Amino acid sequence: MSTLDPLLLAGTKAKGKRPWFLDNPDVERVMNITLALAQEVAVMRERMDTIERLIERDGTVSRDAIEAFEPTKAEAAERGLWTQEYLARIFRILQQDREALESPDEESSEDVAEEFAKT
Amino acid sequence: MADSATLPKDTPAYDGPPDYRVVGKHGVYPETTHDEIARFNFLAQMNRHLSTKVMPGVAEAFEARVEPGFKKEAGRDFENRHEVRKALTREPIWQWWSALRRATMETRQQAGRWTTIRQADSLNETARALTEGDERLQLDPKLSLPRGVTAIDHHCMPGSYHSELVPGDVTGPANYDAGIFATTGGMLGRYNDGGGVAVAEWAKRTLGPDFKPKRILDIGAGLGHNVLPIAEAFPDAEVVAVDVGAPMLRYGLARAKSMGIENVTFVQGDVTDLSQFEDESFDWVQSTMFLHETSYKTMPAIFKETRRLVKPGGIVLHVEQPQYDENMPLFEQAMRDWDAFYNNEPFWTKMHEIDLDQWMKDAGFSDNELIHDGVAAIVDKDVFPDAAEDDSEDYGRKAAWHVIGARKVA
Numbered sequence: 001m002s003t004l005d006p007l008l009l010a011g012t013k014a015k016g017k018r019p020w021f022l023d024n025p026d027v028e029r030v031m032n033i034t035l036a037l038a039q040e041v042a043v044m045r046e047r048m049d050t051i052e053r054l055i056e057r058d059g060t061v062s063r064d065a066i067e068a069f070e071p072t073k074a075e076a077a078e079r080g081l082w083t084q085e086y087l088a089r090i091f092r093i094l095q096q097d098r099e100a101l102e103s104p105d106e107e108s109s110e111d112v113a114e115e116f117a118k119t
Numbered sequence: 120m121a122d123s124a125t126l127p128k129d130t131p132a133y134d135g136p137p138d139y140r141v142v143g144k145h146g147v148y149p150e151t152t153h154d155e156i157a158r159f160n161f162l163a164q165m166n167r168h169l170s171t172k173v174m175p176g177v178a179e180a181f182e183a184r185v186e187p188g189f190k191k192e193a194g195r196d197f198e199n200r201h202e203v204r205k206a207l208t209r210e211p212i213w214q215w216w217s218a219l220r221r222a223t224m225e226t227r228q229q230a231g232r233w234t235t236i237r238q239a240d241s242l243n244e245t246a247r248a249l250t251e252g253d254e255r256l257q258l259d260p261k262l263s264l265p266r267g268v269t270a271i272d273h274h275c276m277p278g279s280y281h282s283e284l285v286p287g288d289v290t291g292p293a294n295y296d297a298g299i300f301a302t303t304g305g306m307l308g309r310y311n312d313g314g315g316v317a318v319a320e321w322a323k324r325t326l327g328p329d330f331k332p333k334r335i336l337d338i339g340a341g342l343g344h345n346v347l348p349i350a351e352a353f354p355d356a357e358v359v360a361v362d363v364g365a366p367m368l369r370y371g372l373a374r375a376k377s378m379g380i381e382n383v384t385f386v387q388g389d390v391t392d393l394s395q396f397e398d399e400s401f402d403w404v405q406s407t408m409f410l411h412e413t414s415y416k417t418m419p420a421i422f423k424e425t426r427r428l429v430k431p432g433g434i435v436l437h438v439e440q441p442q443y444d445e446n447m448p449l450f451e452q453a454m455r456d457w458d459a460f461y462n463n464e465p466f467w468t469k470m471h472e473i474d475l476d477q478w479m480k481d482a483g484f485s486d487n488e489l490i491h492d493g494v495a496a497i498v499d500k501d502v503f504p505d506a507a508e509d510d511s512e513d514y515g516r517k518a519a520w521h522v523i524g525a526r527k528v529a
Contacts, residue, residue, distance in 0.1 A: 077133035
């Protein structure tokens with residue numbers, strides 16, 4: 001038997017000092033954890049989708065059937081579209097950062113409130 | 120059931136990576152569970168999301184904030200790509216794209232390593248059974264590994280091309296093989312061979328039916344995924360694939376044999392000194408996405424070796440991402456440098472700034488021998504995304520490359 005510990009070795013660090021990108025490394029740590037969780041939610045969703053399709057198709061489901069499941073091209077496209085929607089939802093804030101570039105001098109509610117209060 | 124029957128009304132057309140299950144499984148391919156596949160699917164989609172939805176924001180922020188801000192502060196334009204990159208590092212949109220891109224690469228490595236290392240015993244045994252006693256695997260345990268390989272783990276792949284977790288290990292290359300799908304969003308095709316298929320077709324189209332190579336040398340071959348399509352396209356040729364990494368070569372031969380490709384010999388060696396091969400003994404010397412993993416010290420020696428080894432009338436071809444010349448905007452150069460500084464490809468930046476033509480000439484090739492062209496991965500378009508038709512840009516990761524080479528005057 002192998003003496004390797006796959007859990008430990010899977011997550012091992014690549015040689016070379018790791019670059020950090022966000023101003024606060026703790027925020028980046030949380031981002032990494034969030035991304036890993038997002039991945040696991042996608043994995044669960046794909047598994048649930050497989051189970052649903054197997055039940056629809058066969059009226060029953062087993063772990064072996066889940067492992068052997070092969071989506072058709074159309075089914076794969078549906079699953080792909082779901083993942084794209086899912087990523088768009090998760091990263092909404094980054095989409096909005098992009099959109100905000102177009103209007104750097106946008107008014108805030110606070111500014112507008114003052115304006116509306118003028119008689 | 121017809122494919123279209125399952126699509127709900129008004130479903131938008133799907134433009135994205137195929138399901139991982141379309142990836143070709145050869146005899147030494149790691150077994151993948153449903154959830155491991157789902158992880159690769161997520162990662163392929165994540166890379167696609169980053170390149171098509173997040174990264175365009177970096178260019179927009181550059182135009183809206185970064186460049187004007189630099190000009191205001193410095194009172195002048197950017198002078199080089201490093202100034203651009205350093206200015207970008209202060210831009211939140213660049214920071215978030217970068218943090219996510221690095222995190223996605225590390226997550227992809229973790230996913231592939233989990234899958235392969237958990238089955239290390241069976242993978243290593245399969246590779247052993249396929250390669251033991253086979254003369255087409257020529258390892259050199261005394262080879263000293265070049266610093267270009269050992270200094271840093273390339274593209275955040277722990278252990279890089281050379282490390283073995285146990286004697287006879289192939290989990291490193293199996294991880295590489297199983298996970299490229301996620302990094303490229305499936306653009307390399309069923310056997311990660313779209314680049315090699317394109318190069319083989321280029322050779323047939325450009326050099327015509329009279330070009331019948333008897334011996335082909337692939338340098339920096341890795342696990343051989345780029346050279347196998349060439350070996351298949353020229354089945355009468357004897358193909359030699361050289362790399363420094365023993366695990367890659369071991370896996371490479373096992374993989375090739377299990378795919379029914381029998382004309383490739385995998386040789387462990389340092390490509391700066393291939394003195395075991397005679398002068399003018401190859402009709403074709405090939406490298407694919409390899410030069411950026413060498414160094415200024417080794418490249419001239421590699422170019423000289425290719426010149427020495429190629430027969431008159433034969434070709435030397437290097438497939439690489441484009442060079443940073445004066446026609447490439449500094450912003451694009453800075454973005455292309457991302458992998459150099461943030462994805463453990465240290466030589467990428469320096470390699471892409473040199474005058475490759477001049478380096479080829481310094482190695483003895485003449486102007487009229489030089490070849491310049493481009494290739495894009497050729498894949499089964501019904502299943503895989505087509506790099507040639509894809510208008511997104513992933514600065515250095517897209518499956519479309521430049522070709523620089525030479526045809527030695529006969």
